[in-house]
Amino acid sequence: MPNSSDVLAHVASNVRRHRLALGLSQEGLAARAGISRRTLINVEAGEANISLSGLDQLAEALDATFVELVKSPTAPATDIDEVAWRGATEESVAVLLGSAPAGREAQLWTWALGPGERYDAQPDPDGWHEMILVTEGQLLVEREDGRSELGAGQHCVYSSAQRYSYANPGPVPVRFVRAVTS
Incomplete structure (x- = not known):
């Protein structure tokens, strides 16, 4: 089973990389994504366990995809294997295995x-x-x-x-x- 702290590190570096590529400040991205600046600071520090819907908001604000934010920069989209959510018990876990382009069906x-x-x-x-x-x-x-x-x-x-x-x-x-x- 993949380690959930790995995905936090991936999200942190991917969000920061996309934000800088767009020339956005943390305050500007937070406003664009509809999240607090403090949450964004914690996300970029790898310290915030942001919700899946929060990641969707960030992805949209960065003109990126959910997958681009959570996967390792070196992993192919077909083999992501990252824990994207954990519940209160050890048995409750969601692992993003892979992704493929979609647009129609x-x-x-x-x-x-x-x-x-x-x-x-x-x-x-x-x-x-x-x-x-x-x-x-x-x-x-x-x-x-x-x-x-x-x-x-x-x-x-x-x-x-x-x-x-x-x-x-x-x-x-x-x-x-x-x-x-x-």
Whole structure:
């Protein structure tokens, strides 16, 4: 499980970098985002655990995305793996696994494949992406640009504007969640 203090450090440096690139003062950004200057100072110091909606407000004010603010500057958008929220108990946690561009449509699917079953897909139009999260079993995702062997709790994000397939090489059913964006 990723460390929640890492995301605070990423948010701090990303907010500061975007703010400076826009030539905004802390006071100017705080006013633009509708948050207090004190909150912004604490965010940039890596000391404030700002709400998800507060991050959305900052992202909009910075003409950035939520993902651009929370991910490590070196992490690809397809493999973010950052704790973005924690509840009062250890079991309550939200981890942002990956991101893909979207502008027109998003679909959420559940899939199951029996042992030895395979689904072969034709390429989607340019701009379409898939995000897969395996919940049970083993899934093989084969694409023109590579392959991913995934177990329960593992994910992959890729452009679906290529030939790809899902295969269950294991002896038990595989279940996974599929998000499609365009």
